[in-house]
Amino acid sequence: MTFVDKWQQQEFPMSIADFDFLRNLAYSQTGIVLPERKKQMVYSRLSRRVRTLRLSTFSQYCHYLENNTQELPEFINALTTNLTAFFREKHHFVHLDKQICPQWLAGKQKRIRIWSAACSTGEEAYSIAMTLYGRIDLNLFDVKILATDLNTQVLETAKKGIYSAEVLPTIPANFSAKYIKTLPNTEQFSIKQRIKDLVHFKQLNLLQTWPMSGPFDVIFCRNVFIYFDSDTKQRIIKKFRALLNDGGYLIIGHAETINDFAADFEFVGHTIYRARKRKVPFSPLFQQQEAE
Ligand SMILES: C[S@@+](CC[C@H](N)C(=O)[O-])C[C@H]1O[C@@H](n2cnc3c(N)ncnc32)[C@H](O)[C@@H]1O
Structure with missing residues (x-):
């Protein structure tokens, strides 16, 4: 045949x-x-x-x-392929907890913005929220996590924040004890409201215009570049840099690299990059020009 x-x-x-x-x-x-x-x-x-x-x-x-x-x-x-998990690539959350949070706690900036770009069913964004909650005083800091994806169906699941009990062991026990509640008579659990309140889910196609003006302190864009060609990836990384604060972090997936962007990002650890200082200070106008 x-x-x-x-x-x-x-x-x-x-x-x-x-x-x-x-x-x-x-x-x-x-x-x-x-x-x-x-x-x-x-x-x-x-x-x-x-x-x-x-x-x-x-x-x-x-x-x-x-x-x-x-x-x-x-x-x-x-x-779309929507495979994801709570605390997937655990070292990213360890870095957030042990390296990035102390910098915020020691600094003057009280506005913290994190973006989970291509968040799928929400596990990545909730893992970020659990890592930050209790670590950062929310009375002192204004913390928001934006979580976006192209796929409208996965976003519905993400917004509900209800998951199968089978995946409960992927959440560290100290977090699941505080931030999830089991749903009686079901094989499911839900994310507690205080964690959900930190996350804002929106539909966004990384290929189209982004309505946000930034700046962000951390962008997670993990396990999506693998589906793109080099041109698309380059355009998006350029726009990420434009939206990040100097010293902000870009965190990518285990099979991805951004080696062509050494002038914009310094490598700080396995798949974790830090935006180098700009020559001109951040402004929304500058960010727009930079992204074009
Ligand atoms: C494999 S999942 C990764 C989920 C999560 N970031 C992780 O690493 O566990 C890839 C996600 O990218 C999303 N995606 C693919 N193309 C996209 C695009 N052009 N804009 C926004 N999201 C996209 C898919 O819908 C899917 O949910």
Whole structure:
């Protein structure tokens, strides 16, 4: 059987032209690169949409996408990979606790802004909030965590803050004792309101205009650059730098690097970078120009 035949004989036939249409759309809308080897993944994730819409081929689905703009978010939600966990890559939270918090506590600045860019179902943002709560006096410091993602479905889960009891052991016991409550007669737990209050979830596509003016003190952008090509990644890192305070931190995923940005960031530890001092002080106008 030839390669083309295999895809034409699936439950929902998918031609080379269909796959190219879908991956070009994914790239232009989200920056996500879908090479040939991801075809099976694309097929299985989008088959659900084809079935739900009672279509019978991917050509019909491509046509439907072209003519129904309301399908675009569904397409994006189906395609994104949302794997995440509480305290994933633990050393980032240790760094936040042991290195970054003491600097804030010793400094004059009382406004702390953190951004979890590509937060998925919220575990990353809540891990940040648990690390800070009790460590930083919230009567003295104005602390806000912005958590954004492209996928509207994961944001719904994130806002609810309810998770399966199976993942409870991934939260350090001293935090789970204080910041979660088990939900009786369910196999679930919820994040306590005081932790939820620190986090503000919003939909944001990293490829589009960002409404925030910053500045941020820490940006977590972990395990999303792996889906982007070098151009997209470079554009986004440039915009991150523009939004960060001098000395602010950019924290990325374990398989990612920002080696091309040595002039903007110094390496401080495994996948943790610190924004070098600007030549011109931060201003929203400057930040806008820098990002362009
Ligand atoms: C693998 S998850 C990473 C979650 C979390 N940062 C972590 O490391 O555990 C990648 C997330 O990036 C989001 N994403 C992909 N493309 C995006 C884009 N263009 N703008 C914003 N978020 C995007 C996906 O929806 C997904 O939730």
